Amino acid sequence: xxxxxxxxxxxxxxxxxxxxxxxxxxxxxxxxxxxxxxxxxxxxxxxxxxxxxxxxxxxxxxxxxxxxxxxxxxxxxxxxxxxxxxxxxxxxxxxxxxxxxxxxxxxxxxxxxxxxxxxxxxxxxxxxxxxxxxxxxxxxxxxxxxxxxxxxxxxxxxxxxxxxxxxxxxxxxxxxxxxxxxxxxxxxxxxxxxxxxxxxxxxxxxxxxxxxxxxxxxxxxxxxxxxxxxxxxxxxxxxxxxxxxxxxxxxxxxxxxxxxxxxxxxxxxxxxxxxxxxx
Amino acid sequence: xxxxxxxxxxxxxxxxxxxxxxxxxxxxxxxxxxxxxxxxxxxxxxxxxxxxxxxxxxxxxxxxxxxxxxxxxxxxxxxxxxxxxxxxxxxxxxxxxxxxxxxxxxxxxxxxxxxxxxxxxxxxxxxxxxxxxxxxxxxxxxxxxxxxxxxxxxxxxxxxxxxxxxxxxxxxxxxxxxxxxxxxxxxxxxxxxxxxxxxxxxxxxxxxxxxxxxxxxxxxxxxxxxxxxxxxxxxxxxxxxxxxxxxxxxxxxxxxxxxxxxxxxxxxxxxxxxxxxxxxxxxxxxxxxxxxxxxxxxxxxxxxxxxxxxxxxxxxxxxxxxxxxxxxxxxxxxxxxxx
Numbered sequence: 001x002x003x004x005x006x007x008x009x010x011x012x013x014x015x016x017x018x019x020x021x022x023x024x025x026x027x028x029x030x031x032x033x034x035x036x037x038x039x040x041x042x043x044x045x046x047x048x049x050x051x052x053x054x055x056x057x058x059x060x061x062x063x064x065x066x067x068x069x070x071x072x073x074x075x076x077x078x079x080x081x082x083x084x085x086x087x088x089x090x091x092x093x094x095x096x097x098x099x100x101x102x103x104x105x106x107x108x109x110x111x112x113x114x115x116x117x118x119x120x121x122x123x124x125x126x127x128x129x130x131x132x133x134x135x136x137x138x139x140x141x142x143x144x145x146x147x148x149x150x151x152x153x154x155x156x157x158x159x160x161x162x163x164x165x166x167x168x169x170x171x172x173x174x175x176x177x178x179x180x181x182x183x184x185x186x187x188x189x190x191x192x193x194x195x196x197x198x199x200x201x202x203x204x205x206x207x208x209x210x211x212x213x214x215x216x217x218x219x220x221x222x223x224x225x226x227x228x229x230x231x232x233x234x235x236x237x238x239x240x241x242x243x244x245x246x247x248x249x250x251x252x253x254x255x256x257x258x259x260x261x262x263x264x265x266x267x268x269x270x271x272x273x274x275x276x277x278x279x
Numbered sequence: 280x281x282x283x284x285x286x287x288x289x290x291x292x293x294x295x296x297x298x299x300x301x302x303x304x305x306x307x308x309x310x311x312x313x314x315x316x317x318x319x320x321x322x323x324x325x326x327x328x329x330x331x332x333x334x335x336x337x338x339x340x341x342x343x344x345x346x347x348x349x350x351x352x353x354x355x356x357x358x359x360x361x362x363x364x365x366x367x368x369x370x371x372x373x374x375x376x377x378x379x380x381x382x383x384x385x386x387x388x389x390x391x392x393x394x395x396x397x398x399x400x401x402x403x404x405x406x407x408x409x410x411x412x413x414x415x416x417x418x419x420x421x422x423x424x425x426x427x428x429x430x431x432x433x434x435x436x437x438x439x440x441x442x443x444x445x446x447x448x449x450x451x452x453x454x455x456x457x458x459x460x461x462x463x464x465x466x467x468x469x470x471x472x473x474x475x476x477x478x479x480x481x482x483x484x485x486x487x488x489x490x491x492x493x494x495x496x497x498x499x500x501x502x503x504x505x506x507x508x509x510x511x512x513x514x515x516x517x518x519x520x521x522x523x524x525x526x527x528x529x530x531x532x533x534x535x536x537x538x539x540x541x542x543x544x545x546x547x548x549x550x551x552x553x554x555x556x557x558x559x560x561x562x563x564x565x566x567x568x569x570x571x572x573x574x575x576x577x578x579x580x581x582x583x584x585x586x587x588x589x590x591x592x593x594x595x596x597x598x599x600x601x602x603x604x605x606x607x608x609x610x611x612x613x614x615x616x617x618x
Contacts, residue, residue, distance in 0.1 A: 112293055112294070112297065113297065115294055115297075116294055116297030116298055116300075116301060117301070118546075118549070119294060119298060119549065119591050119594045119595050119598065120298060120301065120302075120549070120587065120590070120591045120594070121549040121550070121552045121553035121590045121591065121594060122549060122550075122553050123553030123554065123556055123557075124552070124553050124556070124571060124586065124587055124590050125301075125305075125587070127556065127571065127572070127575050128302075128305055128575070128583050128584075128587050129305055130575070131574075131575040131578060131580075131583055132305060132306065204434075204435070208437055211437055211439075212437065212438070212439060212557055215437075215439050215557075216439075216556070216557070216560065216572065217576075218575065218576075231439070231440060231443070234443070235443055238443060238446075238447050238451070239447075239451060245440070245443055245444070245447075248440075249437060249440035249443075249444070252435075252437045252440065253432070253435050253436050253437065253440070254435075256434070256435035256437075257431060257432065257434075257435035260431055260434055260435055261431065264431075
């Protein structure tokens with residue numbers, strides 16, 4: 001473990017990604033302390049001011065401070081991304097473990113369900129569910145989670161299938177270990193590395209989906225700030241207020257880039273095949 | 280090959296049933312029944328249209344019967360009529376007693392989205408292949424590094440933001456490209472080449488925006504595939520027997536690296552179809568994505584269910600075509616299936 005961590009920190013991609021994510025997380029965590037204004041405070045005397053020393057990122061159409069809204073928006077983006085991926089990973093690990101361990105008809109049933117879910121265009125599915133429920137931050141997390149567990153299921157199942165016949169597992173089974181012991185002490189810990197990589201990459205796409213939904217007006221609802229819905233305002237004022245479009249877009253770009261770099265970096269660290277190429 | 284095709288077609292049946300089950304379940308997600316939800320969101324929904332909805336989905340019958348009836352309607356591609364859009368048929372045109380033809384919503388929107396997706400796929404292949412190959416051949420040197428940077432940014436850039444910036448830059452600041460719709464005014468009076476040019480100018484931005492993330496993914500994929508193949512023994516053999524480098528790269532390595540790409544392009548289809556929502560609603564293009572977005576905003580349930588089902592069926596079809604292409608291109612697969 002210590003060795004892996006040292007390796008992870010010597011990988012430049014992973015390191016850059018880690019610092020980007022850590023910075024954004026700290027900003028989001030301490031948003032109430034850093035934000036110079038109340039993110040929802042409307043000030044009619046300060047409408048659409050361009051960035052200055054008073055308002056670092058300018059103000060929006062209602063005179064709200066964009067920098068403060070961006071900080072609170074970071075909380076939403078990170079929260080949605082992480083909770084959604086948490087849900088997806090939990091479902092994926094459980095189903096993948098069941099399919100890979102018990103095989104037989106359970107496996108067939110679970111994997112067919114995965115195929116079905118993969119053939120419904122995800123963004124359509126998410127929008128359809130949102131249409132029947134009401135858009136709110138909780139519904140969005142759940143919906144993104146429920147529509148993105150298929151990759152993890154496949155990964156965990158594949159790992160279980162290959163580990164199941166390895167000698168150390170056979171040995172443990174011969175010694176009389178029960179299913180639960182085999183699964184939790186031998187199979188699961190050894191199949192987690194690809195899951196970690198895919199979860200980190202999953203947060204990146206969940207952040208993109210959330211901001212897309214919020215941009216379309218079907219995600220986080222005003223007055224709660226999210227990067228996506230600040231951009232919706234930016235679209236209205238694009239001719240007079242470039243700062244309303246520039247900053248949230250950049251924030252999404254940098255966050256997603258950070259998660260992708262971290263994920264790809266970790267993949268390099270964990271995968272002996274790619275690291276062999278580098279030596 | 281025919282046996283393989285039949286086998287694949289047979290496997291599509293349980294998938295279609297599964298898709299229908301999931302769309303059916305989504306309809307029942309709404310608290311209460313959908314008629315009350317719809318009424319809550321759409322004050323214009325009259326008692327009469329609510330009754331129609333109840334009849335259409337047989338909401339008064341037991342759940343299992345409802346599902347059976349829904350399956351039966353789906354198998355005849357009957358998706359009913361839209362609540363909004365003047366009660367137009369959701370899927371295909373309908374001729375009434377007087378012989379007036381009302382075109383279907385999906386019937387009109389589908390070709391537009393298919394055209395955009397085909398062009399995007401074309402663009403992805405044309406740009407991503409050379410990028411991936413160059414990247415692999417210059418591994419860890421400057422061209423590879425810059426292409427990899429481009430790939431990561433392509434992955435991370437939000438499509439709707441890019442669309443906004445491009446719209447602003449090319450349509451508002453400079454008057455280079457039209458920023459919305461499919462045709463300019465007076466399209467009908469243009470000569471055919473003028474129409475072609477006009478359509479191309481309108482489609483340039485949406486096609487580019489919907490192609491970008493796929494483009495990044497495919498270049499990375501081609502790069503990694505090439506690197507893997509270039510390290511294999513048969514490539515070393517080809518080099519050892521003195522073949523020119525171009526023959527080694529293009530005839531031996533590339534052909535093998537490209538095989539998995541066929542499957543990947545098939546898998547990219549749901550992403551492209553889903554992604555059309557953002558590109559089409561920003562550029563106001565009347566395709567499936569815009570139709571779906573408008574339907575979601577108006578809680579137009581028959582249209583939502585129709586597009587969900589047709590979109591999934593298209594994805595299945597795309598995957599089938601990809602698998603067939605793979606079997607056609609790679610004799611090993613064909614033989615494996617025959618045995």
